[in-house]
Amino acid sequence: MTPENQDWDPFQQKIATLLARVAGARDRAAFLQLYQLTAPRLNALVTRILRDERLAEDVLQEVYLNIWNRSQSYSSTRAKPMTWMIAIARNRAIDRLRLNRTTAPFLTPIEDIDVADHGLLPLDAMLEHEKGQALRSCIEALEERQRGMIMAAFYEGFTYDDLAKRRGVPLSTMKSWIRRGLAKLRQCLDQRQ
Amino acid sequence: MTADQKPFGSEEQSILAAELALGLHGREAYEAARRDDPELRLAVEAWEDDLVGLANDLPPRPPDPRLWDALRAQIEPRPSLPRRLFDSLALWRLFAGGAVAACLALLLLPRTVAPVPGARPDAPPSIVQATSAPPLVASLLPREGSALYLGVYNPQTRQLVVVSAQAEPLPGSGTHRLWMVPDDVGEPVDLGPLRIAGETIIAIDAALASGMTAGSGLVVTLEPGDTPPAREERGDVLAHGKLRVF
Known part of the structure; x- marks a missing residue:
């Protein structure tokens, strides 16, 4: 345990310990435990992004192989282990989504994307972490358009170019909308921390 | 401002980091920032940590049990090539x-x-x-x-x-x-x-x-x-x- 992660909650500390065992001794039992503790969360995210259970299973398999192979590169002093694993899962799922988009039209009109369209539980019913609650509150406080674009980027993997084309607005306009939203989000999060 | 232009103020850097964490500039810009700019990398990781609640918001979804079987088979030494x-x-x-x-x-x-x-x-x-x-x-x-x-x-x-x-x-x-x-x-x-x-x-x-x-x-x-x-x-x-x- 390093000084940097002593403030982490027990779950993050457990994940960090298991990752260290996987990285150091190539401990398959630790990897199974890591998988059991984290796969439902990563699967939820990957399935949400891809909206296709079988595709999500393929990607999830790649994600865990990636974690097995790259566990030695994880530095517990830099990022929380779940943040690191979620970034791997999200990036991999979005890569797959973008691959499909190179040859297929976008499936979901941007106008249809909003908080309510993401299968999220109501604000007061789900969040267990104070930080998560702050994030949800701050996102809920954004203008609907800014919130929709930020959510579309997170869950759908849309870039600025994608979003501008889908909304039929100049790229500079899209950047301006989102940047104002991100600035408000940062300000709100800072006030709550 | 584009992803390859370094911002001057900390607020601008924070916004750029958020954009990169969300993937708004695309994957290459994200990887380049993480690889080439240690300060920006830390800022991106801080945003990823802030945004992780969006992933945790989703109801947990246990994967098909066969997925672990397939995964285990790929990390264990195997007796022969056809087995793979x-x-x-x-x-x-x-x-x-x-x-x-x-x-x-x-x-x-x-x-x-x-x-x-x-x-x-x-x-x-x-x-x-x-x-x-x-x-x-x-x-x-x-x-x-x-x-x-x-x-x-x-x-x-x-x-x-x-x-x-x-x-x-x-x-x-x-x-x-x-x-x-x-x-x-x-x-x-x-x-x-x-x-x-x-x-x-x-x-x-x-x-x-x-x-x-x-x-x-x-x-x-x-x-x-x-x-x-x-x-x-x-x-x-x-x-x-x-x-x-x-």
Whole structure:
């Protein structure tokens, strides 16, 4: 345990310990435990992004192989282990989504994307972490358009170019909308921390 | 401001970091920032930590138990090469779809026997052993249903064999076109039309061979004709699979 992660909650500390065992001794039992503790969360995210259970299973398999192979590169002093694993899962799922988009039209009109369209539980019913609650509150406080674009980027993997084309607005306009939203989000999060 | 321009103030850097964490500038900009700018990397990771609540918001969803079986098979030492193929989750689905076991045997067995270069014409064939680069296989699966095609690539001969995995011809009109996607995320490279029934043998030229590695993707699209489509006119994806070491 390093000084940097002593403030982490027990779950993050457990994940960090298991990752260290996987990285150091190539401990398959630790990897199974890591998988059991984290796969439902990563699967939820990957399935949400891809909206296709079988595709999500393929990607999830790649994600865990990636974690097995790259566990030695994880530095517990830099990022929380779940943040690191979620970034791997999200990036991999979005890569797959973008691959499909190179040859297929976008499936979901941007106008249809909003908080309510993401299968999220109501604000007061789900969040267990104070930080998560702050994030949800701050996102809920954004203008609907800014919130929709930020959510579309997170869950759908849309870039600025994608979003501008889908909304039929100049790229500079899209950047301006989102940047104002991100600035408000940062300000709100800072006030709550 | 673009992703490759360093912002002057901390607020601007924070916004850029948020954009990168969300992927608004694309994956290359994200990777470049993480690789080349330690300060920006920390800011991106801080945003990723802030945004992780969006992932944690989703109700947990336990994956199919077979996924761990497939995963475990890939991280444990295996007794023999063929075992790897049969541990593949995608291939188990392919068999579950039926009608392709015979295709697989037909496809693989003849490819393991070939004359040794320079041997006498009447010399018995020898088993070709992959000395440096093992054969690669990919099952090409649609979003729903069983596999459409099975692909086998021999790096020694740079020959890609794609065989239909469907017992009956697919309904509908059009041409099935094959694409190779380097690392499964790069720009698709056109490999030409496929025979919808039977076997298609594709010679991979030396320039493309470097992309034919484990992890690269094969994608089948439905096109109206035999001519290569323009980038913006590519048809729908019918099936996708990744090359895996056999």
